[in-house]
Amino acid sequence: MSDLIEELLAGKHRALARVITKIENRHSGYRELVSQLHQHTGNADVIGVTGSPGSGKSTLVDKMAATYREQGLTVGVIAIDPSSPFTGGAVLGDRIRMASNVGDMDVFFRSMSARGSLGGLSTATTDAVKALDAFGKDKVIIETVGAGQNEIDIVKTADTVVVLVPPGSGDDVQMLKAGILEIGDVFVVNKADLEGANRTVQELQEMLEYRDGNIPRTIGHHGAGGMDSTTESLRMDAETDGWEPTIVETVANRGEGVDELLSVLEAHSQYLDESGERESNTRMRYAEEIRTLVREDVNDLLAEELERRGGLDAYVQQVLDRETDPYAVSDELVGPLADCVREKREE
């Protein structure tokens, strides 16, 4: 095992930060690091939090992290910023200050951005979560801006998905139709004290009722359940019918509703264990991880081979001149690989 991984496993935050940097930059040797991390993973509870800019996401995540710390749990946060080509900077700086307000380093914040392709960011996020998991963080929060398909794919890798909806914005409820509604386990209407929050909760209830055929539980000012709904009652529902999505109203900047949100997350986590869904979800994720890595590795191999043969442009010119055609080109490139594979089988 590398010294760096040993230090990470020994609880050195500096080593954790360096491993994540190597993962993010695809530094040579990062694959071996992630391979070594894998056997130490599987203990963290991974929570994805997504929502449009202005929904109060950062504030809520900070309050969640602080509350987990009060409960004696360790927390890692990865904030995904696909719009920024650079890592760190102002956002990272701000969040580190917030972390230190919590009073210790056991809330580890890290922002990651889209250096290369967004597909690559998805893989890098999965790998960074493994670093936090192996380090021993009890809770890992992946925070994304809920815009495109790629970010939905990223947040979907969490065990529990929290979707934030700011009140009074019809646009944001419409946005939910575009795929985020399907992946949410828990919905948070933040800034629930603002005008329009009631209507947003109602619209969400209607959309979720349409999705599932049941009226969702709502915890907070406007919900029938009120603030007295308990984790115990949530668990009982879950045991009979599968997980029922829950709407939680919060006022994150005053810390209101955060305890209730964490209770719901805990109930979902228990539901995942008791129903067997955590294991089946993990299987699906590993299968997807393998498929993605194989695809990336083969693409690298083919790109190298294509370059050696004069590049794609030379083939395109031959196709344009009707000297060859796309199927023949693919046969020429993939054929030798297929032959190799068959020869190896016969050995």
Next chain:
Amino acid sequence: MSDLIEELLAGKHRALARVITKIENRHSGYRELVSQLHQHTGNADVIGVTGSPGSGKSTLVDKMAATYREQGLTVGVIAIDPSSPFTGGAVLGDRIRMASNVGDMDVFFRSMSARGSLGGLSTATTDAVKALDAFGKDKVIIETVGAGQNEIDIVKTADTVVVLVPPGSGDDVQMLKAGILEIGDVFVVNKADLEGANRTVQELQEMLEYRDGNIPRTIGHHGAGGMDSTTESLRMDAETDGWEPTIVETVANRGEGVDELLSVLEAHSQYLDESGERESNTRMRYAEEIRTLVREDVNDLLAEELERRGGLDAYVQQVLDRETDPYAVSDELVGPLADCVREKREE
């Protein structure tokens, strides 16, 4: 060359239909057929027509085809129906009747559906267009329902993209924001005699002005250009500034505006030739075709290899048991391929 291709090149519609069926079904030997077709392609003008259901797309395409026939040109139409798992049936039957109304078989209609993946449908459409091109059709029309990304990808393979917008529907103009606006060369407001058409034309003009910084030309009832805009004036614009998107108003079921639309399409076709864009677009398409085929072929090869090694599930179980990890699995699967490629290089 196969007998089937010889018959196709000799102008037998029955052979053309059989080749497209083999392409659609990925019948064994279809690759060789498409390879043989390729050298006979490059003469057809390919027009993509997309629009939401109810926009009058089929009627417009039928009128376009009939008008081309009156001009002595031959036409092939491929209607893509990704929602239907089956080919043919009622839709195909209807369209064949319409074809026979034209009075000859030189309008060749064919519907294709999403048997397998939509990615596969995109490749199959490209291949079917080659069959129509090699057959000698002057105009090939690809007709799709303009909904998702996959259909945008399909219609983008055309030389000229026509986007149909039904009047009076704010939703449809909104839909244009989702990617279709970017790919349209010509926009058609069909049913231009209906209430609301004026507003739809205005909204389209504003969106295209926002896109390009110029007020688009509009030909029809509500446009400043009126019905007297000529192909000649369009060409002059095109020579100076690149292609300027054009809005054409039609009432397809009465045949109104169809001649004007075909004039605009002709102007765009000439623009593609004179600007060199046809060649650069063709190069990009061939590069994309090669990339797609290589990816598909490698995926087939890997799937076969994975199956031989006990399937993906066995690897997932090992990853779950922490006996291995996703990167190690990818190394195990792709490593032998990389070794083969390197050995071949040294030979």
